[in-house]
Amino acid sequence: MPESSPTNTPNPSQKHLESIASILARKKPLIIALFCVLVALVAFAIFAPKSPTQAKEALQVRFGYPTFMAQDLNAQDSSVEVALPLFTSIAMQDLALAEQISIDSAPISPQQLIEQSPHEWELRFSLSKEHKEHKIQVAKATKAIKVDSSNSLKVLGIQAYSRQKTLEIYLDKDLHLDSQKARSSVKVLDSASRDVIDKVLVQGSRLIITGEFKPNATYSITYSHPIDEKDTSLSFPALQPELKFAQAGTMMSRDGSVKIGVLSTGVRKSTLSIYKIPDENLANALQFSYGQDSYGDKLLEQEISFDLSKDQAQSALDLRELLKQDTQKGAYVLAFRTKSSDLVYPSRESNNEWEEWGGR
Structure with a gap:
């Protein structure tokens, strides 16, 4: 009896898979659309602007010292103009930042904010002398500002800037001092008890003092009428050491001067290395870190x-003199x-024996 040939009857699981594949093929445009919507929702959740409540939770603020600008001192109802520096932990736009600020629980206008940088702002507002204390609220940070109508001055704070050789003294009110009277009310003495003040500029309640101030040096500050404050001392911060080329990359003619400018701050000496890059390695040298022996x-x-002798010195490197030969055409590092x-002032945060600066 002849054997019967086997039949190609598909099993149920194979039919089920074919059915699913057929459905997916027909619904492919819909699936792609749903996937795009999902991606868009995820991107929106990540990059969408935060709500005012979320922004308030994320924003951290540091207040600077206020500067007071009094109106007519003889006027009984005179007000005080205030400029208050704000330093934000995140970059802000004026509209978004204004939503986070209130003065005595009242909102402010974005026009009251003057941008210094995306992280630094100056808030300007008026305060009445009828109220002795006012509350400034920025996100979760609070600052109380007192308005004093007495004829004596108190020091709110002092800031020293080594590179600018400048000292700023912030007073608690503006008594319309002229420069001469302000100059006579403060002395800044060095270790030899010599007054090193050169000039005093008055901007409202802020005294801007310039003089022969040196980095990492300590000075004694003494006050006299109308500044009613105890004598104190202040140290100017050390300058951060820096060594950099005047230009990161320079195209030079071999027929002209082959000199490269260098700016240095707080560096006694440094080891200079000069490399010539072969043409075949030029692409790698431009793309990756330079100054390695493997490049040339x-x-x-x-x-x-x-x-x-200067806080920032400028010098020039003459390649012809350094290399003792005419410079050849090509790229150098x-x-x-x-x-x-x-x-001069090693970084306290670094324990490295070497610090590296490089340039082309």
Whole structure:
């Protein structure tokens, strides 16, 4: 009896898979659309602007010292203009920041905010002398500002700027002092008891003092009438050490001057290395870190000293003089490597023996 040939009857699971594939094929445009919507919702959740409540929770604020600008001192109903610096932890727009600010529980206008940078603002407003204390609320931070109508002055705070050789004294009110009277009411004495003030500029309740102030030096500050404050001392901060080329990249003609400017702050000396990059390595040198031996031959390694008589010294590197030859056509890399011991004010945060600065 002849054997019967097997039949190709599909099993139920295979039919089920084919049915699902057929449905997916017909619904493919809908599935793609749903997937795009899902991606858009996720992106919106990540990048969408925060609500005022969320922004208030995320925003952190630091207040600067206020500056008071009094109107007519003889007027009984005179008000006080106030400029208050605000430093924000996140970059803000004026409209968004204004929503987070109130003065004595009253909202402010965005026009009262003057942008210094996306993280630094100046809030300007008026206060009545009838109320002795006012409350400034920015997000979750609060600052109380007192209005005093007495004829004596108190010091709210002092800020020192080493690079600008400037000292700022913030007073609690504006008594319309002229520069001469302000100059006679404060002295800044060095270790030899010499008054080093050069000039005093008055801006409302803020005294801007310039003089021969030195970084990392401590000065004694004494006050006299109308500033009613105890004598104190203040140290100017050390300048951050810095060594950089005047330009990050320079195109030079071999027929002209082949000099590169260098700006240095607080650096006694540094080791300069000069490399010439072969043409075949030029693309890698431009794309990745430069100053490595693998990019070319080291032509020079020499110690360079810098002028410390100025806070920031400017010097020039003459490539012809350094290399003792005419410079050939091509690309060169110049890099500095500096020992921490060769910095005038070593960084307390760094324990590295070497600090590196580089440039082309």
